[in-house]
Amino acid sequence: MRIEVLDHGYVELVDSWGSDERFIEAARMSTGKGFQGWDTDLRLLRYLWTHKHHTPFEMGGITVQVKAPLFVFREWHRHRVPFSYNEMSARYIPLPNENYLPTFVGVSLRSHEAAESANNQARGAAARKCSQEEAQKWLEELEEVYKIAQAVYEHGLELGVPKELARLSVPVARYSVMRASSNIRGWLAFMTLRCATQAQWEIRQYANAIAKIIQQNFPHTFNLWREENDS
Amino acid sequence: MRIEVLDHGYVELVDSWGSDERFIEAARMSTGKGFQGWDTDLRLLRYLWTHKHHTPFEMGGITVQVKAPLFVFREWHRHRVPFSYNEMSARYIPLPNENYLPTFVGVSLRSHEAAESANNQARGAAARKCSQEEAQKWLEELEEVYKIAQAVYEHGLELGVPKELARLSVPVARYSVMRASSNIRGWLAFMTLRCATQAQWEIRQYANAIAKIIQQNFPHTFNLWREENDS
Amino acid sequence: MRIEVLDHGYVELVDSWGSDERFIEAARMSTGKGFQGWDTDLRLLRYLWTHKHHTPFEMGGITVQVKAPLFVFREWHRHRVPFSYNEMSARYIPLPNENYLPTFVGVSLRSHEAAESANNQARGAAARKCSQEEAQKWLEELEEVYKIAQAVYEHGLELGVPKELARLSVPVARYSVMRASSNIRGWLAFMTLRCATQAQWEIRQYANAIAKIIQQNFPHTFNLWREENDS
Amino acid sequence: MRIEVLDHGYVELVDSWGSDERFIEAARMSTGKGFQGWDTDLRLLRYLWTHKHHTPFEMGGITVQVKAPLFVFREWHRHRVPFSYNEMSARYIPLPNENYLPTFVGVSLRSHEAAESANNQARGAAARKCSQEEAQKWLEELEEVYKIAQAVYEHGLELGVPKELARLSVPVARYSVMRASSNIRGWLAFMTLRCATQAQWEIRQYANAIAKIIQQNFPHTFNLWREENDS
Numbered sequence: 001m002r003i004e005v006l007d008h009g010y011v012e013l014v015d016s017w018g019s020d021e022r023f024i025e026a027a028r029m030s031t032g033k034g035f036q037g038w039d040t041d042l043r044l045l046r047y048l049w050t051h052k053h054h055t056p057f058e059m060g061g062i063t064v065q066v067k068a069p070l071f072v073f074r075e076w077h078r079h080r081v082p083f084s085y086n087e088m089s090a091r092y093i094p095l096p097n098e099n100y101l102p103t104f105v106g107v108s109l110r111s112h113e114a115a116e117s118a119n120n121q122a123r124g125a126a127a128r129k130c131s132q133e134e135a136q137k138w139l140e141e142l143e144e145v146y147k148i149a150q151a152v153y154e155h156g157l158e159l160g161v162p163k164e165l166a167r168l169s170v171p172v173a174r175y176s177v178m179r180a181s182s183n184i185r186g187w188l189a190f191m192t193l194r195c196a197t198q199a200q201w202e203i204r205q206y207a208n209a210i211a212k213i214i215q216q217n218f219p220h221t222f223n224l225w226r227e228e229n230d231s
Numbered sequence: 232m233r234i235e236v237l238d239h240g241y242v243e244l245v246d247s248w249g250s251d252e253r254f255i256e257a258a259r260m261s262t263g264k265g266f267q268g269w270d271t272d273l274r275l276l277r278y279l280w281t282h283k284h285h286t287p288f289e290m291g292g293i294t295v296q297v298k299a300p301l302f303v304f305r306e307w308h309r310h311r312v313p314f315s316y317n318e319m320s321a322r323y324i325p326l327p328n329e330n331y332l333p334t335f336v337g338v339s340l341r342s343h344e345a346a347e348s349a350n351n352q353a354r355g356a357a358a359r360k361c362s363q364e365e366a367q368k369w370l371e372e373l374e375e376v377y378k379i380a381q382a383v384y385e386h387g388l389e390l391g392v393p394k395e396l397a398r399l400s401v402p403v404a405r406y407s408v409m410r411a412s413s414n415i416r417g418w419l420a421f422m423t424l425r426c427a428t429q430a431q432w433e434i435r436q437y438a439n440a441i442a443k444i445i446q447q448n449f450p451h452t453f454n455l456w457r458e459e460n461d462s
Numbered sequence: 463m464r465i466e467v468l469d470h471g472y473v474e475l476v477d478s479w480g481s482d483e484r485f486i487e488a489a490r491m492s493t494g495k496g497f498q499g500w501d502t503d504l505r506l507l508r509y510l511w512t513h514k515h516h517t518p519f520e521m522g523g524i525t526v527q528v529k530a531p532l533f534v535f536r537e538w539h540r541h542r543v544p545f546s547y548n549e550m551s552a553r554y555i556p557l558p559n560e561n562y563l564p565t566f567v568g569v570s571l572r573s574h575e576a577a578e579s580a581n582n583q584a585r586g587a588a589a590r591k592c593s594q595e596e597a598q599k600w601l602e603e604l605e606e607v608y609k610i611a612q613a614v615y616e617h618g619l620e621l622g623v624p625k626e627l628a629r630l631s632v633p634v635a636r637y638s639v640m641r642a643s644s645n646i647r648g649w650l651a652f653m654t655l656r657c658a659t660q661a662q663w664e665i666r667q668y669a670n671a672i673a674k675i676i677q678q679n680f681p682h683t684f685n686l687w688r689e690e691n692d693s
Numbered sequence: 694m695r696i697e698v699l700d701h702g703y704v705e706l707v708d709s710w711g712s713d714e715r716f717i718e719a720a721r722m723s724t725g726k727g728f729q730g731w732d733t734d735l736r737l738l739r740y741l742w743t744h745k746h747h748t749p750f751e752m753g754g755i756t757v758q759v760k761a762p763l764f765v766f767r768e769w770h771r772h773r774v775p776f777s778y779n780e781m782s783a784r785y786i787p788l789p790n791e792n793y794l795p796t797f798v799g800v801s802l803r804s805h806e807a808a809e810s811a812n813n814q815a816r817g818a819a820a821r822k823c824s825q826e827e828a829q830k831w832l833e834e835l836e837e838v839y840k841i842a843q844a845v846y847e848h849g850l851e852l853g854v855p856k857e858l859a860r861l862s863v864p865v866a867r868y869s870v871m872r873a874s875s876n877i878r879g880w881l882a883f884m885t886l887r888c889a890t891q892a893q894w895e896i897r898q899y900a901n902a903i904a905k906i907i908q909q910n911f912p913h914t915f916n917l918w919r920e921e922n923d924s
Contacts, residue, residue: 476715477715477752477753479708479709479710479754479756480708480711480756480885484707484708484756487872488779488872489779489872491779491780491781491783491870491872492779492780492781492782492784492785492786493781493785493786494781494786494789517777517778517779520874521708521756521777521779521872521874522708523710525711525715525752527711527778543774544774544775544777544791546748546751546752546775546876547720547725547748548719548722548723548748548749548752550722550723550724550725551723551724554723554724555723556722558725559853591780617830629856638723639722641718641719641722641752643751643752643876645777645874662856671729
């Protein structure tokens with residue numbers, strides 16, 4: 001199950017363990033009983049979730065492989081506990097020449113939204129909005145920087161500059177790849193922060209992909225999370 | 232897969248995820264390659280382990296159900312990260328009347344070992360050794376305390392004392408049940424501490440049961456751990 | 463600063479680090495500014511708290527020494543991240559002969575509350591209430607078990623039974639001592655769960671003592687927590 | 694206490710809590726005793742360290758402010774437990790125009806070392822070495838990329854491209870600032886990995902600065918760490 005994200009990225013399920021039933025079984029440890037069927041136990045699952053009894057949701061999880069730009073990984077890696085990561089390393093191989101380039105429609109649209117939001121709060125001069133033509137032109141400049149940065153990267157490698165130094169010009173838009181693993185409690189906390197409208201649009205696309213995978217593997221739990229995060 | 236431990240306890244596999252191959256794949260993220268077959272990759276696994284590159288071993292794990300005396304759980308629960316626990320609660324149900332009773336041979340034997348060890352270090356009077364007859368007699372006293380404690384427990388419950396208070400007389404030998412989950416890095420750290428001869432004999436039996444389960448599900452990783460911990 | 467808790471217990475401040483100002487400074491890292499004075503920054507602190515931006519509250523913490531019954535420590539130790547613990551060990555010294563004994567008024571009162579609550583939910587026979595006389599009598603039985611358990615404990619030690627086994631009869635009411643350390647984010651989560659009315663009354667007394675220490679050392683943060691947890 | 698690192702970076706102590714004595718006190722919890730003076734207790738501290746009884750070293754810690762290039766922060770943030778971080782965010786302010794530029798002597802020297810090491814292992818063509826002149830020339834190219842990337846960054850901001858997108862061209866050499874906090878067990882693990890010769894030279898300079906601060910505040914513990922990590 002691989003979900004394409006942004007221009008070159010993806011999220012792919014590697015492993016899934018546990019299940020909605022396992023969360024019920026874990027919660028029922030306290031009274032020595034097991035899973036009783038969803039007729040009764042959907043209410044228990046809801047009770048656990050709404051009363052923030054979150055430890056049973058640690059009894060399942062997923063591991064994914066993710067390809068994303070560095071600035072997305074920088075935000076992702078702030079999720080410390082209970083996450084595990086293994087990532088491609090520019091110390092050991094030259095990072096492949098793929099960089100994130102937004103669409104000009106997207107850049108312009110988000111500029112307008114940001115300006116609206118800023119103007120609503122501001123007391124001074126109105127925030128500037130970027131037209132589609134300006135966005136288009138700026139993205140051409142951006143592509144040009146990517147090329148120049150890559151040329152210097154490759155030139156360094158040819159000259160014998162160690163990989164770990166040659167990479168200094170690599171932009172934060174550069175794609176990398178990692179495996180990430182966590183229990184479901186951790187993934188739901190990730191989704192709560194990163195599917196939210198305040199999250200940067202790019203990491204939101206990744207969080208939405210994670211949400212789809214959770215939905216397939218832990219449907220009852222996913223529904224509870226969605227109810228809370230839709231309103 | 233249920234392994235009997237002590238007089239009333241057990242360890243039972245609930246879920247296992249990931250594999251030795253997954254650890255290799257995670258480690259290979261750094262260079263963008265995958266699993267190459269054990270001919271080559273056994274060397275890589277050994278390298279990871281001996282050079283303490285432990286994060287790839289977080290890409291797999293097991294969940295178990297455990298029945299053990301409270302004093303064993305007290306030691307177990309000191310393992311905080313990356314462990315998850317859900318346990319039976321004496322606030323919600325009366326703990327079943329099962330208590331750990333060692334064998335008289337075991338008590339006497341361990342008394343002799345402890346005395347040897349103490350006498351080797353001591354400067355004063357020799358440490359006392361407990362004979363098998365004395366051990367037998369003391370265990371009868373112990374069983375008697377268990378009975379009296381249980382009678383007071385049950386009497387309290389009958390009188391209407393809340394469960395959470397009625398339990399005050401319950402001895403640390405009382406059995407309880409939990410689910411415990413962790414990644415393999417966590418379980419190996421648990422085994423390193425709790426399979427060791429310095430660990431209390433009782434928790435060592437549980438750690439050995441965990442080791443058997445790890446051996447079945449992560450055989451190559453287990454072998455590396457055993458080489459290091461046998462010497 | 464030592465606060466007495468229950469019949470033999472206490473909570474005592476060992477170390478405190480960071481401050482409300484440090485939380486502001488940490489949050490201001492994102493925009494490269496520092497602390498601006500409480501006139502402005504009280505609003506920022508409130509924003510952080512109410513929008514669940516909890517990481518700045520990791521930039522301070524306290525270490526305490528705690529004497530409490532084992533059943534309280536069992537609940538306490540479920541707080542795993544970011545807590546650190548070092549506790550007295552019955553493997554190395556005989557646990558001092560101090561056991562928690564509730565008051566007969568307390569036992570009777572809590573029996574009545576529990577019965578009310580159960581009867582409100584129940585469909586069957588009414589839950590029993592424990593009178594003060596019954597509570598008094600039961601506590602005498604409890605004290606008697608404590609004595610017998612202690613006699614068997616001491617007898618085992620005299621015979622040469624190793625400490626780690628001799629303790630088997632020790633009741634969960636037995637007092638032990640530990641140091642516990644965490645950042646403030648962790649302590650506030652502890653307080654949210656353990657100062658709540660659903661928490662067992664005994665651990666609530668300890669959580670309230672922790673709350674007093676937090677109030678003295680992090681007054682602005684404490685006020686925000688109290689506003690949220692009073693309603 | 695601020696220690697300059699690289700061309701624009703630093704490590705500065707913000708808070709320190711606990712002490713070598715506190716580690717002894719925490720370890721002595723197990724037997725109910727306290728600190729006895731360094732005449733006796735240096736041996737205990739060594740015992741704890743060499744036998745990997747690491748939890749007492751969680752009873753103290755430091756918080757630092759760090760200015761470092763993004764590629765250094767990327768490695769730093771892999772230290773998850775028990776670390777806390779708050780960093781400057783390019784979503785909220787434009788990152789100041791400061792980028793790490795190595796010295797040409799350094800680049801050439803490390804190229805030679807890397808080539809030696811590669812040639813010792815290789816079967817194919819010899820790895821190339823970068824002369825000082827080549828290094829000098831390549832660094833000029835690098836500075837030029839930094840300028841172009843910055844121009845595009847600023848141009849985007851002027852046009853009204855949101856900060857979070859305008860930053861896409863920012864190189865991983867760009868400096869950022871953060872607060873980082875951990876207990877001493879965590880910092881020692883950080884130092885063990887990041888002061889080692891296998892660590893990238895740049896993060897090693899930061900780890901050495903941390904080591905100096907630990908040495909001043911926890912001198913006995915630091916000495917034990919150094920003995921182990923010098924050989």
